[in-house]
Amino acid sequence: MSPRLTLHVPEPSVRPGGRPDFSHVAVSKAGEVPRPRIDVAPGDIRDFAYAMIRVLDDEGGAVGDWAGALSAEQLRKGLRDMMLTRAFDARMLLSQRQGKTSFYITSLGEEAIACAHRMSLTPGDMCFPTYRQQGLLIAHGWPLVDMMCEIFSNEKDRLKGRQLSGLYSAKEAGFFTVSGNLGTQYPQAVGWAMASAIMGDQKIASGWIGEGSTAETDFHSALVFASVYRPPVILNIVNNQWAISSYQGMAGGESAKFAARAHGYGVASLRADGNDYLAVYAVSKWAVERARANLGPTVIEWVTYRAGAHSTSDDPSKYRPKGEWAAWPLGDPIERLKTHLIRVGAWSEERMKQMQAEVESEVLEAAKEAESHGTLHDGPRPSAATIFEDVYKDMPRHLREQRQQLGV
């Protein structure tokens, strides 16, 4: 007789009250995974979707084929970018608690991915980010005040108070308007890259998605189109283990690596340590060179850990054990880069302290200036008349009538 059928509902190995356990996260030895030629056939690097490209070892050494891509000066900038991002997040989290905005999302623990990836791109390229890639803007040098004005929805908010906090848009910085609907930006990134190829240009697109949203149709739509037209696009999957309260197994991560999803589409795919600034830069650069050389798309799974809550509306203590971040085998990206820089004699604890004070003061100054233009419930804010603008390029009659009804 056949057995009675049962439904498999994935469940993380530990819940609140338990001891953090990451024994399921296989960590490759730093330097172990080689760097293939950029014109490698996707089918020849299938193993790379199961391995983990790492440059920094546990002692702060930089080892293997992927090392040596950045100078000490570039690495110090990378360290600063990550520290600035973390300080920015901390300040904005506090601002949310103070009621200056309704909502905030930090990128705590995964700063290396956006900050290092940004450095691999050139002006004219376009990122299609999610809501946790503020590091792209910060590493680009985008004004913090401008970002904060969006967060505070004040009179200087270029988005006129329309978007939830953190859903930036900065065309000049190659940063596409963040949707808030999950996954929709992925096929758009592919389409943007197709357009570059159609026009015979040199620009590339970089699309972003979380491991949770790889379950969305749009992820697969993007992969199909990337597979068919081979446009110059990088498809980043940030696997930070958690989608609000759903662990990565609920998106299929228990059955296969997210990077391996590219195999069915014949798209080149790599998996890398997302908390290793050097690895993120080197792997991104590989994909950028490949795309720029008309060799097609690359999927990259960045393995990291969402150290903070999903958002200010979330309380992770309800669904995951305390102390997970401390137990996370890939550590803290800032600590790891600091250790490396000190080890190679390009940094010191003293300079670290100075830089920490410097970025905190930079954020504080920016916050003061942004707050002088208003916060969500206090001070100047965008005029109500702007509600009716930008729905269409030119305001149609029915919106003019509605604006009159509102009396503005």
Next chain:
Amino acid sequence: MPRLSMVEAIRDAMDTKMAEDERVVVFGEDVGYFGGVFRCTEGLQRKYGKSRCFDAPINESGIVGVAIGMGAYGLRPVAEIQFADYVYPGYDQIVSEAARLRYRSGGEFFAPIVIRMPVGGGIYGGQTHSQSPEALFAHVCGLKTVIPSNPYDAKGLLISAIEDDDPVIFLEPKRLYNGPFAGHPDQPAVPWAKHALSEVPAGRYVVPLGEAAVRREGKAVTVLCYGTMTHVAEAAADETGVDAEIIDLRSLIPLDVDAIVRSVEKTGRCVIVHEATLTAGFGAELAAQVAERCFYALEAPIQRVCGWDTPYPVAEEWDYFPGPERVGRALLKAMEA
């Protein structure tokens, strides 16, 4: 002047724009080498190359999603959805993305895209090849929704749509592709060549979005309609002898409210006709507009003649289709009041 079918006029619009603007690209399922299941893109790939006219995978969320990306890049993509009935996987991209980019980015990004799709019944296509989902688009702020009823308008409206900086949903009544259709399936098919509006000028011209056309002037009752129903309404007026004024809206959003008000204030009576299902259809919006703006001019209740609130059947197609007899009855009833 050349006489074109609706298919030829639509193709001519794309051809005209592709010739003068290298940013115009055309794609969709079976659109490239084969030229589309209704032949609207026939010859375009041969003429403009594979990177400007190409086949797409069977994936509507992808088709719309990549069109948005291309539009944001600066191209003018014209994406074909093979049947409007298949658009729903792409609906999220249309509603949450194409329609919102400009607003949510404070004007930094926008999607100047056209999404073409055949709509309506009359071809024994059943519930997966006959739908008229215009209300689902007209309800979404940020979209423009257009539906031509003849070759001249089809070309002029499509050129306007391609040149427009906002996303345009371009609905093509498939029963009109190869000839006008007044709703008498038992009568021989008539080619467009005998219809005055099949005279289509060569080269670029536009029919502006948001301007209705008076197809027939009349004093007794206003008929508000679009697409195939324009021809049905004309037949109903002929067959009943009611002196109806027939307004072909052409564009639902933006809506030519002035044309509607002008006519209803003159006639004092209003019948609204569409093929889409009745409840919460675009006719409900039209009825509300007429009630709000023309209440004191009305001599009779506003009537709607629409598809029944059921899926579109095959064998019972002509019991479903709002044909001239049903429209005629409404015209006569309007005159009784």
